[in-house]
Amino acid sequence: MLQEKLKSATSAHHDELEQLMYVHEIMNKTLTLEQYKTLLATNYIIHSAVESKLHDALDGDIRESLDIDNRNKLNALEMDLAEMNMEKENLDAIDFEFNLKDHRNAASLGAMYVLEGATLGGSVIQKKLRANSAFADLSLNYYNVYAQNLIPNWQTFVKVLNTSVPETDHQLAEESALDMFRDIARVSKTVKSALS
Helix, strand or coil, rough: HHHHHHHCCCHHHHHHHHHCCCCCCCCHHCCHHHHHHHHHHHHHHHHHHHHHCCCCCCCCHHHHHCCCHHHHHHHHHHHHHHHHHHHHHHHCCCCCCCCCCCCCCHHHHHHHHHHHHHHHHHHHHHHHHCCCHCCCCCCCCHCCCCCHHHHHHHHHHHHHHHCCHHHHHHHHHHHHHHHHHHHHHHHHHHHHHHCC
């Protein structure tokens, strides 16, 4: 199954990204608000650059199967930025070239695998942040963007991923997922230096 191929192909990048995205601090409930701002900025830059492009590149039947309009996360990130008094215009000024592959379902679904997986992990992150007194009054919209639809959305995504991409396009999906991991890492490093 493509899901298993993607998981295997990206495992090393997943570990690197966990370090860059403060997963240790999140799990230990020691994340600071400044570190949280870095996470928000990184996720905002990624989603503002690629979300609509990835969604728009999908065939109509796949978009419908995924209920694509209800998978937009940018609005939740914008609400979180506003709550932290972060100007999105400043983040929009940080310019990046993203390695988006050709507009085929395989490429978009490969990149979305990374972003949907991050959303799945957001449920755990939200619980850990809620246990950190620094985050007691924050909405955490992004980390709870799917709310009660989290597991059904993930299951639907995996089903579409595994059934919509022909084996001849599996390599393209893998490359696209790897590029997304690399892009997130690049954005994270740049944001850290820009905000520090």
